Amino acid sequence: VVSIHRPTKAIIDLKAIKENVENEVARLPKATDLFAVVKANGYGHGAIETATAALEGGASGFCVATVDEGIELREAGFSEPILVLGIVSVADIGLLSYYNLSFPVSTNEWLQEAAAFLQKNPVTNPLKVHLKVDTGMGRIGFISNEELLSAVKWLQEQSLFTWEGVFTHFATADQADDTYWQEQNQRFQTALACLPELPRYVHAGNSATALWHAEAVGNMVRYGIAMYGLNPSGTALPETYPLKPALSLVSELVQVKLLEKGAGIGYGETYITPQAEWIGTVPIGYADGWLRKMQGFSLLVAGEYCEIVGRVCMDQLMIRLPRSFPAGTKVTLIGEDNGQCITMQKVAEQLETIHYEVACTLSARVPREYKS
Numbered sequence: 001v002v003s004i005h006r007p008t009k010a011i012i013d014l015k016a017i018k019e020n021v022e023n024e025v026a027r028l029p030k031a032t033d034l035f036a037v038v039k040a041n042g043y044g045h046g047a048i049e050t051a052t053a054a055l056e057g058g059a060s061g062f063c064v065a066t067v068d069e070g071i072e073l074r075e076a077g078f079s080e081p082i083l084v085l086g087i088v089s090v091a092d093i094g095l096l097s098y099y100n101l102s103f104p105v106s107t108n109e110w111l112q113e114a115a116a117f118l119q120k121n122p123v124t125n126p127l128k129v130h131l132k133v134d135t136g137m138g139r140i141g142f143i144s145n146e147e148l149l150s151a152v153k154w155l156q157e158q159s160l161f162t163w164e165g166v167f168t169h170f171a172t173a174d175q176a177d178d179t180y181w182q183e184q185n186q187r188f189q190t191a192l193a194c195l196p197e198l199p200r201y202v203h204a205g206n207s208a209t210a211l212w213h214a215e216a217v218g219n220m221v222r223y224g225i226a227m228y229g230l231n232p233s234g235t236a237l238p239e240t241y242p243l244k245p246a247l248s249l250v251s252e253l254v255q256v257k258l259l260e261k262g263a264g265i266g267y268g269e270t271y272i273t274p275q276a277e278w279i280g281t282v283p284i285g286y287a288d289g290w291l292r293k294m295q296g297f298s299l300l301v302a303g304e305y306c307e308i309v310g311r312v313c314m315d316q317l318m319i320r321l322p323r324s325f326p327a328g329t330k331v332t333l334i335g336e337d338n339g340q341c342i343t344m345q346k347v348a349e350q351l352e353t354i355h356y357e358v359a360c361t362l363s364a365r366v367p368r369e370y371k372s
């Protein structure tokens with residue numbers, strides 16, 4: 001259940017998303033499309049709202065991870081091209097046709113299985129295939145160019161299939177050392193050179209590729225993390241233009257008290273006040289995706305950093321305050337407050353992870369409030 005009767009909420013700035021897309025569209029080589037990657041509920045930002053803002057910014061299609069995420073967009077009324085990025089079960093290809101969802105194919109076996117399935121389960125709308133080439137991500141994709149070529153030749157003879165795309169995915173586009181990126185890019189170009197023709201979409205890029213490898217081949221970029229205003233490399237590579245972070249996370253103090261020296265805070269009494277201290281309680285915890293490892297991280301109250309003291313609970317946490325504040329005072333967990341800023345990157349560093357994971361693991365209990 002989304003808990004709206006609680007001051008904790010994520011605020012999504014849709015104008016930032018729109019502008020991040022506009023800025024990228026403006027710098028893309030001409031005739032290169034931008035598909036907004038809105039999988040995982042728009043990296044936790046809200047798929048439908050993000051997709052709407054991305055369209056306004058000039059996106060011409062969407063990428064999702066699963067058939068269901070594609071269906072969600074269609075049922076919300078989006079008619080633009082939608083590419084499912086994950087392998088789809090042959091048993092579900094009726095859905096791909098019905099909802100007009102493009103999808104990846106990475107083996108000839110899948111195509112043969114699909115042909116057999118279609119014998120008994122004919123579809124009306126053509127099945128739009130993007131052939132995936134594994135150039136070094138080691139996840140999904142054709143490994144040999146021979147296999148890729150035989151898939152192309154087979155598709156060219158089919159009436160129920162449209163060969164709509166060929167693509168690959170880079171594993172190190174967000175790193176300063178581009179050695180492996182160059183190897184993958186070369187493999188992709190070699191694969192393309194083997195093909196008798198090219199389909200409507202040739203695409204290789206995620207945000208990092210679009211930002212730092214403009215030389216990548218293709219006529220479409222799959223733009224995810226940078227659309228949300230987050231630097232794909234974390235802090236490893238400079239942003240080529242200012243990315244506007246879209247998500248902030250706020251709450252309020254629900255109780256403030258002065259505790260004497262020696263008072264235990266939180267489960268396991270892992271914090272004992274070394275002196276009399278003002279302690280505030282904030283209604284957010286690990287069930288909201290604000291994980292226990294955030295103990296020791298500081299939140300912003302009236303522009304001052306206040307350390308999370310004691311263990312983060314399932315639904316609440318406690319912070320040390322510099323002085324008394326009234327209950328209801330705003331607490332900023334991610335975002336700007338009185339000239340200070342807590343970035344999602346900082347949260348990721350505390351968790352020894354990446355900001356993608358922080359964004360995606362904000363739980364459904366946290367309401368998303370949209371401003372444009």
Ligand SMILES: Cc1ncc(COP(=O)(O)O)c(CNc2conc2O)c1O
Nearest residue numbers: 037085169206207222223224225232356
């Ligand atoms: C095939 C594919 N294309 C594009 C993107 C967008 O990447 P970006 O958000 O860096 O622009 C992803 C993101 N996939 C993942 C991001 O983190 N883990 C992943 O599997 C992807 O898997």
